Amino acid sequence: MSHSSKSSLVAAIVIAAATLDAGSLSAQRPIGAPIAPKLRTALDAEIETTFTTPQGQFSTPGHFYRSRDGKMREDSPLGSMITDVQSGTVTLLNHANKEAKVIVVTGQPRPSASLANKAAMPQAFAETTIEGHAVTKARTAAGGATQEVWTAKDLGLVVFSKVDAPDFAMTKTLRNVSLREPDPALFKIPNGYTVTHENAPPMPSAADRTGGFPSQMRPVPQQ
Amino acid sequence: MKVIRNWTRVCAWSLVAVLCVMRPATVKAADVTVLVNGSFNAYPPWMDDWSPEFSAIAGTFGYPPIQFRWFDNNAVFPPFYSGIFNGGFALASFLNGVGGDNLNVIAHSHGGNVMKFASYFLGRPIRHLIHLGTPVNWDLYQFGGYAYSFCQISSYADYTQFGGASPYQVYNFGYEQAVAAQMFWNAGEAAFNGDWDSFAYYMAAGAWHEAEANFWWLSTKIEWGANNFMFGGESHGDLHEPPVWYAIRNSCAFN
Secondary structure: OOHHHHHHHHHHHHHHHHHOOHHHHOOOOOOOOOOOOHHHOOEEEEEEEEEEEOOEEEEEEEEEEEOOOOEEEEEEOOEEEEEEOOOOEEEEEEOOOOEEEEEEOOOOOOOOOOOOOHHHOOEEEEEEEEOOEEEEEEEEEEOOEEEEEEEEOOOOEEEEEEEEEOOEEEEEEEEEEEOOOOOHHHHOOOOOOEEEEEEOOOOOOHHHHHHOOHHHOOOOOOO | OHHHHHHHHHHHHHHHHHHHHOOHHHHHHHOEEEEEOOOOOOOOHHHOOOOHHHHHHHHHHOOOOEEEOOOOOOOOOOOOOHHHHHHHHHHHHHHHHOOOOOEEEEEEOOHHHHHHHHHOOOOOOOOEEEEEOOOOOHHHOOOOOOOOEEEEEEEOOOHHHHHOOOHHHHHHHHHHHHHHHHHHHHHHHHHHOOOHHHHHHHHHHHHHHHHHHHHHHHHOOOOOOOEEEEEOOOOOHHHHOHHHHHHHHHHHOOO
16 A cells, blocks of 8 residues: 555544544434433532422422533532532532532442443433433333423533323423533532531342332322 | 581592502501411511511511510420410410401411410411411320411521421431441441441341431421422521522412
């Protein structure tokens, strides 16, 4: 092979690699998510959580933060949840009582996604674009309830999730995503909080969800 | 005779005049509205004569409410809830004897559960029953709590209301919240390592358990047979303050 043809081949490979759409590689994947580790994109977003019950519907606000080094924080009126991939902990902050519960999750036995019940694995059913991001919609059903999870492929972020059970539905929507590094102080326990440590509870099996949602377990009052 | 006739006419017209100018509130004076305290304090400031909340309620009904206080209000914990049962007996006795036409009851916190138990022994109907931040406790669910108009006022962020629920509800919330946290951590780790199949699975599992946790959280706030009002960031004490009262009175007191 001549030097020029060898150069042409190398150039063609480089161009092909540079223009290849990673998403096309994952067309057969369960939710069509990218295979590149995109979680390392720092961002924050507003959250709106909506609850629907036979007694009415209401929404609560929240905020989501993610740092480049694998820390996440989700704020809601109940408090904050800080997830630290590197330290293997989840910290639940109760701002009302100024309590921090640190749950050690690393090393805990957990259901394997590969061994999971097929019905529990979300299956892609549509693609769309939301706020300029390509989004894959996936759904699953178990125990009389249905569930949808929409993932922004380029961000590695679930931008919408919904659990729809008899007499109870919860949707969580992320909006106004900003690509920026959050303040590192957001991922620390504030001063003055009482800190407790505990291990993660025993994990339910993958088949746990087929038992159904507890929304119809309430006792019936005597009239 | 003519003088007597004239006096009769004067009296009749005077009565008509009085009836014409009489305020509707005076007409309702035969109704009774009772305030019931919550746990740990039989004399909470919101129930004081002419406190802001007392005044707001008096202004709504057109006459001042009266206060019922139950004093065994530290004994509100499972498994016996003895203070709630003792308070319920006393409240039932009070309400059966208080008289009046329409009877309205406005109860804060566990005072609502005292009222639930009291309603089991009531010999008269309740016109308006309003629970302000009452924990919906499944241990106490079998006891009444009924009225022609029943409103349950809650705040999503109220931990005190949650803490007054049954151990079963509280445990299930804590367990599902911890499982959801673990699942979200699993998802984060999977995505951090580029394992998107696992990410998808764990995110879906996390969302499911997060929804279950929220179901248990809301089970302590939503009253099945009532007209429910859910506020966002209010504290337990905010629920017995005038802004909340003015927000709910059209649906809960004027109906």
